[in-house]
Amino acid sequence: MSDKFISLGGGNEIGASCYYLHCDGNNFIFDAGMRYENKRRYPSFSELSKLEEIDTLNDIDCIFLSHAHYDHNGGLPLLVSKLSTNKEIICSEYIKKFSEIQLNILKKHSGIPNYSLYEDICVDRATGMLTSYPLEKRIDKKNYSFTLYKSGHIPGAVMTLLEVNGKKILYTGDFSDRDFPLVEKYSLPKIEDLDLLIVNSTSAFKKDDTWETTWGNGESRVINLIKRIFLYNHLNIEINQVSNGLELAILINNELEKTDFKRLGITIFVDEPIAKMLKIVEEKEGKKFEYIEIFNEKNSLKNNGIYITLKKSTRLDKVSKLHLNYSLHETYDGIKELILKLKPKKTLITHYQGKENKEDILIKELKKEGYENCEYVINEKEYIY
Incomplete structure (x- = not known):
């Protein structure tokens, strides 16, 4: 089977970020967020049951959580309710503690209007699966390894470097390419021979600061x-x-x-x-x-x-x-700089606003710099890498 990537949400949109990755027989989920629209609140988890790589959702090896914003963690209680056994939701200590507070607000009995979404047992199960790991330390599991790196954006936010049988995949989540009063910019070592970069790119179509x-x-x-x-x-x-x-x-x-x-x-x-x-x-x-x-x-x-x-x-x-609804993200120049710094074999751009456009300014500027293996992601479309 080919290695593949599918955006279940948060591909060509801001919201409901959730990404499926199949690599050498292993199945991973990066983030499980939600939208603020009542009619289309959750990622397309049903797409997972259509895949030949998955018999049941229990074939998912683990879930990686990049940071504690609802558009990245708000769908976790629904996702874990579909699992027959518990899986690790891998994150930093900050993300674990923040997510416990955030997800408990979403309980039906929390008493906060507009936030009562889940049965208490679903939230309790999701928070019980949250497992924190230290940053910048390679963690070896049975079939894969991973390392979490500081991504900026909000306290505890991480980029995830996943390694499977010699293949390297980096998922950025939302990140900061400058220091903010609340957090410092992302910190990554030099990564040689990166196979796939999955980059969240809120500013891919805009150059404003x-x-x-x-x-x-x-x-x-x-x-x-x-x-x-x-x-x-x-x-x-x-x-x-x-x-x-x-x-x-x-x-x-x-x-x-x-x-x-x-x-x-x-x-x-x-x-x-x-x-x-x-x-x-x-x-x-x-x-x-x-x-x-x-x-x-x-x-x-x-x-x-x-x-x-x-x-x-x-x-x-x-x-x-x-x-007031806002969020602070990477800049346009920061996205471009990261891609050119890593020069992966393939780059998939997610979490952007705007239609697929092969000739937008970012693609053009990357080509001028000699990098052409870049593609914008559309929700529910399969990408082979």
Whole structure:
């Protein structure tokens, strides 16, 4: 049988990232996310049952998890409910702890509107399969080996180097090619003779600097956000997923620490799930976030407060609301640089917005640099490598 790759979701779209890889008789899944659309929420797991390489979903050897965002981990409870025996969901320690918090929010009995998706037993089974491994250490299993490398993007996010019978496959997940206030850029050693690069490329079709417009200086979104505090007594920022709340709270806290806002008594209030994730960061990084408090009825509605909450999880009357959904990714130049640095035998570009276009600017520029083995992935289409 030929080695093959199929995107079950997150191919030519942002959302529901889930990728199947068959290599030398072994079956792997990279990520299992979800979309925010109610009618098409999950990856096409049913495609797996159509493959000649798989008799049942239990033929999957393991699941690799790149990071803790719902579009990469939110479909795990549904996927594991289809397995007759437990499999390892391989991840970093950060991803394990963050995902436990995130997935528990999705329980039907969590009590948070719009997030009650799964029976509690499905979530408990998924979190029970999460298995953390150290970064930059080769782990040998029976039929394969893997090494996790820091990818940036959010704390604990990893790239996975998979090795099967001498073949090397690198899955990037979302990554950062520059240092952010919250995380440093990705870190990879020199990889010789890479057979396949599966690269998540949110910025493949755009050259604009999303970091600068969101968190940079001048009229960036975070600076304008802080300016709004002077216009309203209270500001409630509603976010789609708890990890965004973590990022926002830390980044705004860091911005306040650099200014003279302390005399104004500004406090950042967060939901309990966000507070739990912040606690993990404080313990692992040895930091203390001076301006952040957990939201409760006793400290609610203080003057000059920023309230970061899951969408519709908290009722705050007479408070100016701002719905913010964002994510920070690799730049266009970063994608190009990574591909040219590794020069794999084959590159598959996933997780991009836009139609398949063989002549887009990235493909053209790679060809000018002498690299032509690059292809955009379409969901549910088989790719032989």
